[in-house]
Amino acid sequence: MGSREYGQFCGLARAAEVLGQRWTMLILRDLLVGPRRYSDLVAGLPGIPTNLLATRLKELERDGIVVREARDRPDRSIVYRLTARGADLGPALDALGRWGAATMHAPRDGEIVTDASLTTALRVAAQGGRAPDQQSVTYTIRAGDAVAHAVVRGRQVEVAPGESPSPDLVLTAGPGFRDLLAGAITPEEALADGSVEITGDPDLLDAFAATFVVPYATRALDNR
Amino acid sequence: MGSREYGQFCGLARAAEVLGQRWTMLILRDLLVGPRRYSDLVAGLPGIPTNLLATRLKELERDGIVVREARDRPDRSIVYRLTARGADLGPALDALGRWGAATMHAPRDGEIVTDASLTTALRVAAQGGRAPDQQSVTYTIRAGDAVAHAVVRGRQVEVAPGESPSPDLVLTAGPGFRDLLAGAITPEEALADGSVEITGDPDLLDAFAATFVVPYATRALDNR
DNA sequence: CGGGATCCCCCGAGATACTG
DNA sequence: CAGTATCTCGGGGGATCCCG
Numbered sequence: 127m128g129s130r131e132y133g134q135f136c137g138l139a140r141a142a143e144v145l146g147q148r149w150t151m152l153i154l155r156d157l158l159v160g161p162r163r164y165s166d167l168v169a170g171l172p173g174i175p176t177n178l179l180a181t182r183l184k185e186l187e188r189d190g191i192v193v194r195e196a197r198d199r200p201d202r203s204i205v206y207r208l209t210a211r212g213a214d215l216g217p218a219l220d221a222l223g224r225w226g227a228a229t230m231h232a233p234r235d236g237e238i239v240t241d242a243s244l245t246t247a248l249r250v251a252a253q254g255g256r257a258p259d260q261q262s263v264t265y266t267i268r269a270g271d272a273v274a275h276a277v278v279r280g281r282q283v284e285v286a287p288g289e290s291p292s293p294d295l296v297l298t299a300g301p302g303f304r305d306l307l308a309g310a311i312t313p314e315e316a317l318a319d320g321s322v323e324i325t326g327d328p329d330l331l332d333a334f335a336a337t338f339v340v341p342y343a344t345r346a347l348d349n350r
Numbered sequence: 351m352g353s354r355e356y357g358q359f360c361g362l363a364r365a366a367e368v369l370g371q372r373w374t375m376l377i378l379r380d381l382l383v384g385p386r387r388y389s390d391l392v393a394g395l396p397g398i399p400t401n402l403l404a405t406r407l408k409e410l411e412r413d414g415i416v417v418r419e420a421r422d423r424p425d426r427s428i429v430y431r432l433t434a435r436g437a438d439l440g441p442a443l444d445a446l447g448r449w450g451a452a453t454m455h456a457p458r459d460g461e462i463v464t465d466a467s468l469t470t471a472l473r474v475a476a477q478g479g480r481a482p483d484q485q486s487v488t489y490t491i492r493a494g495d496a497v498a499h500a501v502v503r504g505r506q507v508e509v510a511p512g513e514s515p516s517p518d519l520v521l522t523a524g525p526g527f528r529d530l531l532a533g534a535i536t537p538e539e540a541l542a543d544g545s546v547e548i549t550g551d552p553d554l555l556d557a558f559a560a561t562f563v564v565p566y567a568t569r570a571l572d573n574r
Numbered sequence: 575c576g577g578g579a580t581c582c583c584c585c586g587a588g589a590t591a592c593t594g
Numbered sequence: 595c596a597g598t599a600t601c602t603c604g605g606g607g608g609a610t611c612c613c614g
Contacts, residue, residue, distance in 0.1 A: 129585070129606080132376060133397055133460060135494075136467035137451030137474065137564075138443060142375040145446070148587065151366040152356060164596050173357055175588050180597055204596070211453070211567055218449050219362060221442035222369070227361030228438070229414075236357060243360035250361065270359075340361075343435055353587080353604070372606065388577050399607055404578055426614095428577070 141218075144189060149174050150182055151219065154208070156242040157192065158216055159287055161207040170240045186212070223250050228343035231304060241287035244272040251307055251338035252276070252283035258333050265334055266290045269299035278337055295326035295334065307340045365442075368413060373398050374406055375443065378432070380466040381416065382440055383511055385431040394464045410436070447474050452567035455528060465511035468496040475531055475562035476500070476507035482557050489558055490514045493523035502561055519550035519558065531564045 130147070132139040145151050149171065156162055156170050167179060183206060186192035191212035195205045208215075223246060233239075248267065262279045266289060275290035276283060302321030305311045313331040316322045324331055354371070356363040369375050373395065380386055380394050391403060407430060410416035415436035419429045432439075447470060457463075472491065481502050490499045490513060499514035500507060526545030529535045537555040540546045548555055 127397055127460070131458075132373075133462065134376070134467055135454070135457035135461040135463050136376075136379075137447035137449070137454055137471060138375055138379050139467070140450035140454055141446040142369075142450075144450075145366075146370055146372060146375065148370060149356075151362055151370065152358070152360075155360075155362050168596095173351055173588085175590090176597070177589095177599080178587065181586095202595085214449055214452070214567065218442065218445035221445050222365040223361035225361070225438055225442050226364035226366075226368075229435070230359065230361055230364055233359035234355075236351070237359040238357060239359050243358055243363070247361060343438065389575085392577095397607085399609090400578065401580080401608095402606065405605095426576085 144186075144191065145215075147182065147185070149178060150186070151222070153179070153182055153186070154191070154212065154215060154219060155223075155246055156240075157206060157208050157212065158219065159242045159245050161195070161205045163203055163205055167206070170242050172238065191215070220246075220250050220253065223247070224254070224340070227340050231342075232301065239270040239272040241272045241274060244269050245274040245285050245287045247340070248274055248276055248285045248338060249283075251340045252285065254341065255337045255339035257281060257283065257337040260333065263295070263330060263333060264290050264293045265330075266293035266296045267299065268297065269303065276338075278333075283337065293326070295324060295330040297331070297334065298323040304340075306335060307338060308342045309335070309339060310342065368410075368415065369439075371406065371409070373402060374410070375446070377403070377406055377410070378415070378436065378439060379443060379447075379470055380464075381430060381432050381436065382443065383466045383469050385419070385429045387427050387429055391430070394466050396462065415439070444470075444474050444477065447471070448478070448564070451564050455566075456525070463494040463496040465496050465498060468493050469498040469509050469511045471564070472498055472500055472509045472562060473507075475564045476509065478565065479561045479563035481505060481507065481561040484557065487519070487554060487557060488514050488517045489554075490517035490520045491523065492521065493527065500562075502557075507561065517550070519548060519554040521555070521558065522547040528564075530559060531562055532566045533559070533563060534566065 127133040130143050132142065152171055153167060156167055168176060183192060187194055190209055193207050193209055195207055244267065257278050262277065264275065264277050266275045273289055274285060274287050275293060276285045300320045300322055302311060302316060302319060306313065306316040306321055311321060313335045351357040354367050356366065376395055377391060380391055392398065392400060407416060411418055414433055417431050417433055419431055468491065486501065486503045488499065488501050497513055498509060498511050499517060500509045524544045524546055526535060526540060526543060530540040530545055535545060537559045
């Protein structure tokens with residue numbers, strides 16, 4: 127048994143052999159947002175040793191999860207893209223992200239938010255909410271140095287990193303923004319205490335809070 | 351940033367800090383089946399260093415995922431049990447197991463099946479199938495040295511490790527059993543080529559194959 | 575005998591410098 | 595931009611030992 131295998135004919139063991147390697151889940155999180163260059167990945171994963179990123183990308187390519195695209199690029203840049211098999215990890219990684227977010231109250235010291243993590247968080251949040259019936263609405267969300275935007279058309283929510291050219295509402299996350307996503311505070315309270323600052327129609331903040339929901343884990347009194 | 355953290359305020363990063371540690375996913379897989387003693391875990395995880403198991407259990411306890419129950423046990427044994435927070439990992443780990451199983455054709459050299467992994471596989475398989483309308487049916491499934499049993503009542507499927515006292519059908523998995531679960535071969539073919547051996551009513555094998563389904567990943571021709 | 579703790583070795587991760 | 599090279603160091607693997 128190699129240092130990566132578990133010696134068990136088990137689906138979870140096979141998944142653990144891939145995802146249990148350090149940094150792999152975060153690399154895949156960023157690639158789930160879209161194809162990325164090596165330097166994009168380095169920028170979105172502060173602290174990752176560059177040799178480790180190179181090793182992981184090779185492993186993921188060998189395992190059929192990622193493809194390295196070099197040819198047919200006029201700008202000669204190299205792009206890493208998920209295969210269909212890699213994209214199949216989306217539901218599982220979203221479920222893990224939802225589980226992790228359920229006890230995530232405030233950032234630990236020095237913790238940052240990246241465009242990819244914010245985009246992922248909003249994608250997961252969109253699965254937990256239910257957009258009110260209305261025409262197309264575009265949000266831009268800022269959290270720390272990260273920016274993402276979301277376009278909501280009926281039940282359809284599309285989230286992408288970066289600015290939106292023409293947002294209906296711009297939200298800037300404050301210290302209690304996570305509480306707003308959990309429904310622990312109302313949009314009105316969030317505005318009052320600086321949990322969120324907005325530019326645009328305040329009524330749209332109610333729509334936002336209904337569309338994007340990430341509940342907190344209920345603290346069981348009896349912990350069994 | 352410690353050697354376990356990622357320095358990102360991100361749900362998936364938080365999950366990775368727990369599940370990215372070696373052996374942790376398999377420990378949780380076994381505990382999802384039910385409370386287990388230290389020695390049960392050692393037996394179900396061949397190759398795990400005992401000190402590492404002890405370390406992991408302490409970390410999981412500190413993180414509120416596992417509780418250690420010592421008191422009130424007449425036989426003085428210690429049992430590890432998932433908290434509500436730990437049990438919340440069920441859907442995410444099942445999704446990971448489904449992803450891993452989708453490309454799992456045959457065991458690699460020396461790979462084994464444990465009671466817990468077989469039980470987990472059947473639980474995941476029950477989510478992918480649809481039991482035909484019938485009265486209560488009990489199956490006993492053997493794969494390698496592992497044994498599990500399942501009780502199917504309508505849409506309700508309950509899977510547990512070990513023998514069933516009174517099974518309606520006993521299945522012993524052969525080399526092509528995985529193909530049967532994927533629907534790549536019919537129950538008749540599976541019987542003919544030794545992919546499965548049964549004791550009991552052969553018609554129940556059709557019901558089994560409809561109830562427990564784990565599809566193979568479709569091999570995309572265009573791998574994007 | 576169940577439930578660990580201790581020890582040593584070594585590989586993989588971190589950090590940083592360097593290169594095609 | 596996209597990695598490779600090199601070094602150091604901590605955590606995992608493996609065996610053994612210990613304690614109630």
